[in-house]
Amino acid sequence: MDVLKEYIKATNSHNFEEIKKLLHPNAVYFFTDKTCKTHSEIQSYFENAWEVVKNENYEAHDVQWLFISDKSLTCTYTYFYEGYVNNQYTSGRGRATNVFVKESDQWLLIHEHLSPLPE
Template sequence: MDPTSFVRGYEQATNARDLARLAPLIAPDATYWFTDGSHHGITAIKAAIERTFAAIQDEVYEIHDLEWIAVTDDLAVCRYRFRWSGRVDGKPAAGRGRGTNVLVKRDGSWQMQHEHLSR
């Protein structure tokens, strides 16, 4: 699988709100930087994602303008813009921002090593 296909699969798993499908795509020692703080390790990252899933109902998350900064056989770095929409506290809500991802290939499969989302 190429890095773009991996990111699209990650986006689909996020939209499916299926943590069991999403978690294997995240490296066990990954670090995520979200607007609500930094999360290191799969346990902390899963908890942060679960909080987001609980806070935003019917969320649709979209990645746009995906640009690869560096790609090797076992490392890939990209930046992109994202948008989300859904309901927060029963009311329509939406946002957008920028993202940077670092992917690593381990045992022949890509995993998210770092994700940084900001407004």
């Protein structure tokens, strides 16, 4: 689905204003270490991550669309990231769930849940 591709592209812009264009006003993010319930909290989390992982590239692999309707889309995928922490190359993977809703003919992300892969 194009909306996920747009979201990944916005994430890789490292400009929260690009992500914000795709966020529902009531968006909630579940990160491994924090829940963010406002755009301000989400922005702070993203900007901190971009500061820690320099030149980060984020990708969605093995995308599975679990639910598709005229008003809602839900997918799971394996996320992959790579970049530099303290000038050392690093990369990692985890699980992601994204829920999009359609409002005023635009798909908006209302929920994202990221977690580590099971051991």
